[in-house]
Amino acid sequence: MHxxxxxxxxxxxxxxDYLGTYMISLLNRSGRQLFDPLIQKLRSxxxxxxxxxxAVLNRIKVRAGTRRGEDIIAxxxxxxxxxxxxxxxxxxxxRPPDGNRQIYAFQYSGDFCDLHQHVLPETNNEVAVxxxxxxxxxxxxxKDLEQLIAQYPSLGLALWRASMLEASIFRKRLLNVGRQPxxxxxxxxxxxxxxxxxxxGINSATIPLTQMDLADAAGLxxxxxxxxxxxxxxxxxxxxxxxxIKVVDRERLVDLxxxxxxxxxxxxxxxxxxxxxxxxxxxxxxxLSWVVTG
Amino acid sequence: MHxxxxxxxxxxxxxxDYLGTYMISLLNRSGRQLFDPLIQKLRSxxxxxxxxxxAVLNRIKVRAGTRRGEDIIAxxxxxxxxxxxxxxxxxxxxRPPDGNRQIYAFQYSGDFCDLHQHVLPETNNEVAVxxxxxxxxxxxxxKDLEQLIAQYPSLGLALWRASMLEASIFRKRLLNVGRQPxxxxxxxxxxxxxxxxxxxGINSATIPLTQMDLADAAGLxxxxxxxxxxxxxxxxxxxxxxxxIKVVDRERLVDLxxxxxxxxxxxxxxxxxxxxxxxxxxxxxxxLSWVVTG
DNA sequence: CGGCGGCTTGATTCGAGTCAAGAACCGTGG
DNA sequence: CCACGGTTCTTGACTCGAATCAAGCCGCCG
Numbered sequence: 163m164h165x166x167x168x169x170x171x172x173x174x175x176x177x178x179d180y181l182g183t184y185m186i187s188l189l190n191r192s193g194r195q196l197f198d199p200l201i202q203k204l205r206s207x208x209x210x211x212x213x214x215x216x217a218v219l220n221r222i223k224v225r226a227g228t229r230r231g232e233d234i235i236a237x238x239x240x241x242x243x244x245x246x247x248x249x250x251x252x253x254x255x256x257r258p259p260d261g262n263r264q265i266y267a268f269q270y271s272g273d274f275c276d277l278h279q280h281v282l283p284e285t286n287n288e289v290a291v292x293x294x295x296x297x298x299x300x301x302x303x304x305k306d307l308e309q310l311i312a313q314y315p316s317l318g319l320a321l322w323r324a325s326m327l328e329a330s331i332f333r334k335r336l337l338n339v340g341r342q343p344x345x346x347x348x349x350x351x352x353x354x355x356x357x358x359x360x361x362x363g364i365n366s367a368t369i370p371l372t373q374m375d376l377a378d379a380a381g382l383x384x385x386x387x388x389x390x391x392x393x394x395x396x397x398x399x400x401x402x403x404x405x406x407i408k409v410v411d412r413e414r415l416v417d418l419x420x421x422x423x424x425x426x427x428x429x430x431x432x433x434x435x436x437x438x439x440x441x442x443x444x445x446x447x448x449x450l451s452w453v454v455t456g
Numbered sequence: 457m458h459x460x461x462x463x464x465x466x467x468x469x470x471x472x473d474y475l476g477t478y479m480i481s482l483l484n485r486s487g488r489q490l491f492d493p494l495i496q497k498l499r500s501x502x503x504x505x506x507x508x509x510x511a512v513l514n515r516i517k518v519r520a521g522t523r524r525g526e527d528i529i530a531x532x533x534x535x536x537x538x539x540x541x542x543x544x545x546x547x548x549x550x551r552p553p554d555g556n557r558q559i560y561a562f563q564y565s566g567d568f569c570d571l572h573q574h575v576l577p578e579t580n581n582e583v584a585v586x587x588x589x590x591x592x593x594x595x596x597x598x599k600d601l602e603q604l605i606a607q608y609p610s611l612g613l614a615l616w617r618a619s620m621l622e623a624s625i626f627r628k629r630l631l632n633v634g635r636q637p638x639x640x641x642x643x644x645x646x647x648x649x650x651x652x653x654x655x656x657g658i659n660s661a662t663i664p665l666t667q668m669d670l671a672d673a674a675g676l677x678x679x680x681x682x683x684x685x686x687x688x689x690x691x692x693x694x695x696x697x698x699x700x701i702k703v704v705d706r707e708r709l710v711d712l713x714x715x716x717x718x719x720x721x722x723x724x725x726x727x728x729x730x731x732x733x734x735x736x737x738x739x740x741x742x743x744l745s746w747v748v749t750g
Numbered sequence: 751c752g753g754c755g756g757c758t759t760g761a762t763t764c765g766a767g768t769c770a771a772g773a774a775c776c777g778t779g780g
Numbered sequence: 781c782c783a784c785g786g787t788t789c790t791t792g793a794c795t796c797g798a799a800t801c802a803a804g805c806c807g808c809c810g
Contacts, residue, residue: 311609
């Protein structure tokens with residue numbers, strides 16, 4: 163199904179900021195729910211004209227979704243279109259020859275799955291994307307994308323920013339995987355997920371990942387992840403009952419992980435996600451002060 | 457000193473591909489040697505018109521260099537210009553509160569030191585760049601850069617590509633740090649350095665880093681790096697005499713690290729940097745074949 | 751109700767960190 | 781030219797966090 167069939171709906175919800183929240187919630191699922199995270203994301207990346215948003219949305223085609231466990235982008239081959247995650251959770255990963263799986267990043271609604279392949283088509287074909295929950299997907303032809311970028315340079319900049327943001331996440335992960343013990347490592351990873359989910363409007367404290375997913379992302383064995391989870395539960399940070407990962411004490415989690423969400427570039431809701439000042443030892447040299455949050 | 461004082465020289469060497477190699481080598485140091493890696497890099501990123509190269513080069517001002525150990529970009533503050541590494545080796549790093557240093561990436565001549573701060577000025581101010589050897593630096597005003605990108609969209613794309621390339625490096629590092637034991641981890645890191653150095657015309661087998669630098673990049677303790685080096689020497693991969701890190705058996709190093717340089721996007725000289733086919737177990741599903749190199 | 755994927759547990763091993771000390775090297779200044 | 785002080789490198793002894801191996805368990809879906 164091509165999105166242009168719901169064009170009327172689109173131009174309506176694209177201007178959501180002119181409408182009340184209540185009206186929006188009346189819009190149907192395929193319209194609002196599907197594209198809202200993307201809109202939110204593009205806006206936060208600096209796309210501020212409705213014309214541009216509209217233009218982008220009109221080029222997006224909805225493609226068949228995938229079920230949990232299926233690959234969204236198979237390793238090794240690149241396509242002539244970019245894929246967009248509209249609903250669900252996915253991950254960018256790579257399987258080294260030894261059969262392991264390293265998860266590079268989790269992806270949420272509104273994220274592009276394979277921008278890298280658009281800009282560097284030949285490079286790095288080993289990375290793939292797989293669905294961690296059932297997913298809804300959109301695609302946009304590379305040529306459409308190029309045309310849009312040519313027409314709206316600020317869109318190009320926004321996508322560039324999105325890439326840098328991803329890079330920023332990779333760096334932080336590198337820091338954590340390289341230097342932090344298991345407990346903080348996992349805590350940080352969980353913080354990142356909560357923050358990124360909130361940034362696209364997902365406010366649930368439950369993170370729909372398995373312990374295996376976390377293990378593959380954190381670079382820890384499943385067994386050790388499990389023991390770490392037990393510790394987090396003992397600390398009353400994760401909920402004790404049930405098998406789902408549910409954060410019950412976000413504050414303590416942030417504290418434990420020494421999480422500073424600044425690197426995620428979420429202008430709207432940063433306030434929750436900064437470490438309190440006493441946990442941060444700034445070099446005297448720069449003399450910058452920190453936002454203190456409650 | 458502003459570069460326009462050597463403008464005549466510049467427009468000459470910018471067109472180096474029309475001249476013979478021998479003529480080039482006659483050009484003076486400040487002209488050819490300083491900008492050649494940058495030119496090489498921009499070309500490999502897809503900037504193929506001399507007009508564009510020329511335009512970029514003309515906006516670059518040479519700034520005072522730094523000595524080994526000094527910060528090129530201090531943590532915490534962003535400037536109104538981007539900095540460009542013209543000569544020497546630097547690293548992008550971050551110091552977590554515990555005083556550790558995590559090196560995210562090594563930078564070589566031709567690399568932009570702080571593209572991230574140009575695209576995402578507010579985000580992630582903790583990262584910094586420091587000189588690992590004495591360095592020559594150039595700067596380019598953000599407004600000049602923006603203007604250039606507006607005028608030459610392919611330049612914007614090239615810089616976007618450069619960022620994605622960096623991200624690609626981060627990912628591979630993440631894989632290695634997260635999953636590989638010390639020996640292969642270090643080996644991979646060394647391969648990456650050799651490959652990237654070659655890509656900008658530095659062909660020496662000696663890598664001008666200290667064991668501490670490697671430790672901070674690999675996420676290992678100095679003591680353990682040292683023991684790993686001893687192992688690499690015992691395997692006749694690193695040279696035995698002296699304290700410099702010199703690779704004497706690149707082939708075996710690549711082999712040990714299972715290094716596939718593909719992710720580095722170096723069209724010119726990839727052939728050296730691919731793992732032999734028997735070390736690569738491809739999934740049957742994709743059916744891609746591999747370039748076999750001798 | 752049976753099987754399989756995900757979670758939990760315990761026992762054991764091992765790679766890498768830490769601590770501590772000494773040696774080799776380098777630039778600097780007398 | 782040499783003596784000095786600070787890095788950088790090396791080595792050994794010890795510790796510890798996390799991997800591995802091996803079961804067993806729980807709960808869901810067909």
